[in-house]
Amino acid sequence: GNSVTQMEGPVTLSEEAFLTINCTYTATGYPSLFWYVQYPGEGLQLLLKATKADDKGSNKGFEATYRKETTSFHLEKGSVQVSDSAVYFCALSDLRDNYGQNFVFGPGTRLSVLP
Amino acid sequence: SAVISQKPSRDICQRGTSLTIQCQVDSQVTMMFWYRQQPGQSLTLIATANQGSEATYESGFVIDKFPISRPNLTFSTLTVSNMSPEDSSIYLCSAEGQRYTEAFFGQGTRLTVV
Numbered sequence: 272g273n274s275v276t277q278m279e280g281p282v283t284l285s286e287e288a289f290l291t292i293n294c295t296y297t298a299t300g301y302p303s304l305f306w307y308v309q310y311p312g313e314g315l316q317l318l319l320k321a322t323k324a325d326d327k328g329s330n331k332g333f334e335a336t337y338r339k340e341t342t343s344f345h346l347e348k349g350s351v352q353v354s355d356s357a358v359y360f361c362a363l364s365d366l367r368d369n370y371g372q373n374f375v376f377g378p379g380t381r382l383s384v385l386p
Numbered sequence: 387s388a389v390i391s392q393k394p395s396r397d398i399c400q401r402g403t404s405l406t407i408q409c410q411v412d413s414q415v416t417m418m419f420w421y422r423q424q425p426g427q428s429l430t431l432i433a434t435a436n437q438g439s440e441a442t443y444e445s446g447f448v449i450d451k452f453p454i455s456r457p458n459l460t461f462s463t464l465t466v467s468n469m470s471p472e473d474s475s476i477y478l479c480s481a482e483g484q485r486y487t488e489a490f491f492g493q494g495t496r497l498t499v500v
Binding site: 305307313376377378379 | 392428429431478480488489490
């Protein structure tokens with residue numbers, strides 16, 4: 272079945288440091304790929320997405336590129352801020368029996384950014 | 387996009403009781419889902435809430451424990467029945483629109499069973 276693997280956290284960085292959170296996936300077919308962020312006490316929010324190979328999703332300074340050859344979708348940000356402290360989930364979706372989507376989430380990576 | 391309102395946002399319940407969580411979407415959506423997120427864990431899909439028919443449950447989840455309703459295209463409820471401390475978790479409602487768009491999430495319900 273489909274699966275998503277993320278680097279284990281927690282990740283602790285100083286403000287303005289470079290961030291990479293690795294994500295690799297296993298899927299049949301051609302899934303869409305997502306990064307969701309969960310701030311403390313809140314639900315999940317979509318951060319960015321990519322729907323086909325070589326697409327780059329970007330939002331709020333975060334970027335991730337859909338790499339089919341390496342089955343990866345690593346999240347990067349050039350300069351993190353304290354407000355980026357959250358849990359980040361990599362996810363994929365594919366068709367579920369020809370209707371809707373079947374989402375699979377990674378285990379999440381907790382990021383703490385220190386001032 | 388869709389905005390999802392979920393309530394209650396948190397509750398503390400006695401074991402053996404039941405809690406119903408409501409999920410309201412501000413637009414008609416094709417699919418609605420319920421997830422459980424145990425402390426420090428990722429999301430586990432409980433079931434797909436089907437409009438006008440019985441929910442479709444994932445392995446390990448049963449209707450008697452987690453009855454779900456979906457009377458229309460914008461509303462669903464999840465009931466956690468006969469609760470035990472092991473049911474303490476965050477429960478998340480999710481909705482999807484057309485194919486290959488993102489999933490939208492409610493803010494979650496943090497349930498503590500004592």
